[in-house]
Amino acid sequence: MxxxxxxxxxxxxxxxxxxxxxxxxxxxxxxEGETHAIMGPNGxxxxxxxxxxxxxxxxxxxxxxxxxxxxxxxxKSVDERARAGLFLAMQYPVExxxxxxxxxxxxxxxxxxxxxxxxxxxxxxxxxxxSALRMDKSFRERNVNEGFSGGEKKRNEILQLELLKxxxxxxxxxxxxxxxxALKIVSEGVNRAKANTGLGILLITHYNRILRYVQxxxxxxxxxxRVAEQGGPELAVRLxxxxxxxxxxxxxxx
Amino acid sequence: xxxxxxxxxxxxxxxxxxxQHGLQAHSDxxxxxxxxxxxxxxxxxxxxxxxAAVTGLEFEWKFAPLATIKxxxxxxxxxxxxxxxxxxxGGTTVGWIDRxxxxxxxxxxxxxxxxxxxxxxxxxxxxxxxxxxxxGELTVRRDRFDATARAAHxxxxxxxxxxxxxxxxxxxxxxxxxxxxxxxxxxxxxxxVTVQEWDDDAxxxxxxxxxxxRDASLRHVVVSLGGKAVRVNPxxxxxxxxxxxxxxxxxxxxxGQYIEQRPYIDHVAxxxxxxxxxxxxxxxxxxxxxxVGDVLIGPxxxxxxxxxxxxxxxxxxxxxxxxxxxxxxxxxNIVGAGHxxxxxxxxxxxxxxLQSRGITEEEARRLVVRGFLAxxxxxxxxxxxxxxxxxxxxxxxxxxxxxAGEVV
Numbered sequence: 328m329x330x331x332x333x334x335x336x337x338x339x340x341x342x343x344x345x346x347x348x349x350x351x352x353x354x355x356x357x358x359e360g361e362t363h364a365i366m367g368p369n370g371x372x373x374x375x376x377x378x379x380x381x382x383x384x385x386x387x388x389x390x391x392x393x394x395x396x397x398x399x400x401x402x403k404s405v406d407e408r409a410r411a412g413l414f415l416a417m418q419y420p421v422e423x424x425x426x427x428x429x430x431x432x433x434x435x436x437x438x439x440x441x442x443x444x445x446x447x448x449x450x451x452x453x454x455x456x457x458s459a460l461r462m463d464k465s466f467r468e469r470n471v472n473e474g475f476s477g478g479e480k481k482r483n484e485i486l487q488l489e490l491l492k493x494x495x496x497x498x499x500x501x502x503x504x505x506x507x508x509a510l511k512i513v514s515e516g517v518n519r520a521k522a523n524t525g526l527g528i529l530l531i532t533h534y535n536r537i538l539r540y541v542q543x544x545x546x547x548x549x550x551x552x553r554v555a556e557q558g559g560p561e562l563a564v565r566l567x568x569x570x571x572x573x574x575x576x577x578x579x580x581x
Numbered sequence: 582x583x584x585x586x587x588x589x590x591x592x593x594x595x596x597x598x599x600x601q602h603g604l605q606a607h608s609d610x611x612x613x614x615x616x617x618x619x620x621x622x623x624x625x626x627x628x629x630x631x632x633a634a635v636t637g638l639e640f641e642w643k644f645a646p647l648a649t650i651k652x653x654x655x656x657x658x659x660x661x662x663x664x665x666x667x668x669x670x671g672g673t674t675v676g677w678i679d680r681x682x683x684x685x686x687x688x689x690x691x692x693x694x695x696x697x698x699x700x701x702x703x704x705x706x707x708x709x710x711x712x713x714x715x716x717g718e719l720t721v722r723r724d725r726f727d728a729t730a731r732a733a734h735x736x737x738x739x740x741x742x743x744x745x746x747x748x749x750x751x752x753x754x755x756x757x758x759x760x761x762x763x764x765x766x767x768x769x770x771x772x773x774v775t776v777q778e779w780d781d782d783a784x785x786x787x788x789x790x791x792x793x794x795r796d797a798s799l800r801h802v803v804v805s806l807g808g809k810a811v812r813v814n815p816x817x818x819x820x821x822x823x824x825x826x827x828x829x830x831x832x833x834x835x836x837g838q839y840i841e842q843r844p845y846i847d848h849v850a851x852x853x854x855x856x857x858x859x860x861x862x863x864x865x866x867x868x869x870x871x872x873v874g875d876v877l878i879g880p881x882x883x884x885x886x887x888x889x890x891x892x893x894x895x896x897x898x899x900x901x902x903x904x905x906x907x908x909x910x911x912x913x914n915i916v917g918a919g920h921x922x923x924x925x926x927x928x929x930x931x932x933x934x935l936q937s938r939g940i941t942e943e944e945a946r947r948l949v950v951r952g953f954l955a956x957x958x959x960x961x962x963x964x965x966x967x968x969x970x971x972x973x974x975x976x977x978x979x980x981x982x983x984x985a986g987e988v989v
Binding site: 382408414415417423430435438470491 | 928929930931933935938939953
């Protein structure tokens with residue numbers, strides 16, 4: 328049983344106004360095959376949590392730990408964390424000019440597995456995932472994210488999730504900007520990855536919408552850099568109806 | 582070999598009041614040496630005595646390592662024909678022509694002293710003729726130079742309605758000043774690729790002059806990877822209506838290496854089109870690159886469509902990239918004219934994205950650089966050469982990473 332454990336995580340970021348504390352002691356434990364939804368108002372630190380777990384250099388860890396099966400992730404470089412089994416599906420995936428999707432995926436797969444994938448099996452897996460995500464084969468020869476629509480970028484993220492087979496994935500607002508058809512396609516991809524590999528998921532979202540397609544086991548409400556309340560799927564429904572107002576009284580988040 | 586084509590010299594109508602755009606705005610920090618005359622009025626002559634001795638203050642020479650190259654501007658040059666080899670496909674011929682041949686001077690004349698010195702010293706010219714209508718590919722390998730200071734003259738001629746690719750591959754030692762004339766006949770489609778993979782101590786000053794005829798198109802690609810000081814300055818004259826040029830450049834400067842290019846696009850006739858795109862990478866102490874892009878849209882060049890850009894990727898400390906786009910417009914009736922220049926470091930977000938997929942930082946950097954330069958390599962249009970150059974860029978990257986030690 329793999330476990331991703333976040334304990335008392337405190338993270339700051341440099342801004343023009345100086346150092347700003349964003350995460351103020353986050354505790355979360357995600358087991359293999361579990362789906363945890365993190366919901367919260369804008370500015371509550373949801374994306375900071377995602378980037379801090381992945382190791383983005385902009386975010387400074389002030390304290391706490393993130394362990395994967397007991398192994399500290401915060402001491403590791405970004406690529407080491409990925410090779411250990413962490414994955415971040417980004418809200419705004421960047422363009423890599425001149426690097427084809429096919430070359431990028433093969434390079435990443437080789438890095439994660441420590442050896443190049445066998446050609447025939449790889450092409451088969453790639454074709455199957457792309458076709459399930461309704462991605463045309465021509466995507467393979469396009470440069471990574473260059474000229475992709477919002478929906479295409481998100482599908483490309485989920486394609487990587489399916490092919491790289493991480494133990495735990497953080498999905499950072501993967502649902503934002505998607506129409507309902509794209510949302511279903513992306514959600515199916517996430518569910519497939521979970522069914523195939525026992526993926527544990529930290530699903531960060533502002534809206535309840537994606538939770539209709541990706542069933543959460545747990546819902547955590549994130550306010551002012553820490554978990555303010557947690558519960559089962561019924562909490563998401565309540566948030567949908569009531570909004571975040573009751574959590575915001577007295578907090579300093581705008 | 583006599584030639585049937587007698588292309589006239591570039592005749593230029595008188596201009597009205599010249600208006601300059603961009604020269605001031607993009608000059609390199611208000612240098613006093615940016616020429617104030619319009620680009621087309623720059624002095625030309627085929628004899629070096631007509632130019633003053635080079636001091637290094639001239640705009641043409643201010644960036645260059647003068648101690649290394651000055652002898653090519655004034656010293657005696659051996660102008661005897663140098664050996665070369667070539668691999669040919671149909672529709673092309675290669676041979677020597679006399680310096681009195683009518684083709685000599687058909688595409689332009691020297692604007693600086695090294696070019697004039699080479700012009701007057703070269704005893705004859707290597708003549709490459711493309712005549713076939715089916716696009717053929719000819720590779721001329723010039724790899725038998727030595728440390729002797731030499732002059733050379735090359736004429737590449739695409740007959741009307743012909744199509745083809747001419748690749749000039751340079752390797753080995755060199756101490757060479759030369760002129761390369763490119764005459765593109767009406768309705769011809771010519772690609773000229775010049776690849777500089779010289780030895781580390783080689784010196785190469787090359788002026789290219791192109792004359793593009795009616796409805797003809799030239800794709801001109803400069804790839805400079807090896808050599809101590811390498812300068813390739815293409816001047817392209819779009820003299821007949823419908824003429825077009827795609828001008829590409831790719832360069833990679835290592836520690837102590839100097840690479841310069843000054844593409845000049847001269848829109849003389851109406852409805853002419855130009856695209857200029859040069860990309861370079863710099864890595865290692867003292868790596869220095871210079872790009873000066875001049876575009877002149879003359880008073881009769883109505884309907885001109887023009888864009889030039891230069892992008893540099895700086896891979897380590899201690900490098901210098903000079904990038905100066907200049908645009909002069911003498912008619913308001915154009916389709917478009919734009920320019921862009923940027924010099925930057927690695928994009929941290931690109932590296933983060935790649936690393937977050939398990940790719941090591943070193944490999945991520947390599948992917949980004951390769952991708953950055955691939956845009957130019959993909960334009961060459963010769964699959965075998967594209968593949969070889971991609972590998973050559975890769976080797977540059979690995980080699981200079983090793984030499985540079987810690988990558989910044």
